[in-house]
Amino acid sequence: MRRIWRFLTILREDLDAARRRDPAARSMVEVALGYPGVHAVWAYRVAHRMWREPGLRLLARLFSQASRAATGVEIHPGAQLGRRLFIDHGMGVVIGETAVVGDDVVLFHGATLGGKAMRRGKRHPTLGDHVVVGAGAKILGPVWVGDGAQIGANAVVVKDVPAGAVAVGIPAVVRARPEPSLDADHVEDPAIYI
Template sequence: MAKLEIVPEADGLELWRQLRASAEAAVREEPQLGSQMNAVILSHDDLAGALSFQIARKLADGEMGAMSVREVCLSAYAADPAIVAAAEADLRAVAERDPAIRNLLQPFLYFKGFQALQGWRVAHWLWTQGRETLAFHFQSRISELFQLDIHPGARMGKGLFLDHGTGIVIGETAVVGDNVSMLHNVTLGGTGAERGDRHPKIGKGVLLGAGAKVLGNIEVGDYAKVASGSVLLKPVPSGCTVAGVPARVVGCPTAAEPARTMDHTLADVVYDFVI
């Protein structure tokens, strides 16, 4: 399929137009996919309709059918339009930060990180409404299907990029700011000793490298960077890069917006203090 122009700063209507164009191009190239493209995307009037259908066809099981899952999604979107706005921002984030993307069809239909995140957004809405059992059902299905385990009680912003997604674990009291990027096998967990508020607080624009483990009720400041494979147990100042086991500061300041540039390189200078 020829690569279609992607405009990361597009508004919701333009994103929807681009997604439909990608689906139409897919049908022309692979007619066997025509039924799928029509059911999931082309038969709907907007992103909310298509997204609810996609989540429903993925999360449905013997206990809860697709129609029931879709009704829950549509109820969430109607009650809180910010959920769809966050999904649009997530889609723009993938378009902006993933060099492998060919068109918006890829994340919408095939990228685990994006799909799991959209399912979690509905689960989180259920959690805020006191519907904890159904929220846990969504969490369980997302974990089974996509190999991501995000507690419905966690709080996460918009414009998130969960690259690859496999193995990501985010605990109940974790907070993730806007425009964060994280790769596979990232853990935002507790130390195993605390109760109550026990998970990390990740600032806006943070980049979390593959396999990074951030443990405990600690703050990672805005636009910080946690290198791949690091184990972080102490707070990180805004704009700093940390690396190692245990993690220590290896550079301040880091790139202005590491989550957007996806720059995983480390500074040549090694600091002689730990955090």
């Protein structure tokens, strides 16, 4: 019974995360029924549980592929996803087998957490907590993206990104994130960093 309660708590957190992070979300029911990114995360959670049982790995892969066909989001069941992951719009998101994603991460459509080598072992990125990955961004290889970092839309990241930094461009260039201004008359436009 405790496992079921924990699972339901995590599902509720996923709904809350989507509702908080998407200004277009009108209700929890809308998110639960109409958000393919949420559906993909839920399917991943089931597939990942199966993946942890050696005799169920094939079934886990087949289930994840069925989810991919239904949602447009491909998450390998071997990946390690944190809590409250929000995949906005979802279509085209790919998360590889050895990827590790922290808590409270946002991935926009077309984001890829992929590999760049065809060998066994750690070949996908690790994202810290509170990371935002822009639309179409590619994070390739066993790189590390620190807590609170932002990856700009269509950036191609092939090197580590420190905590709190912004990475933009092809290949991505890491820029230090400015300290937030407390003066309301001199607030910097965040678009200049993305």
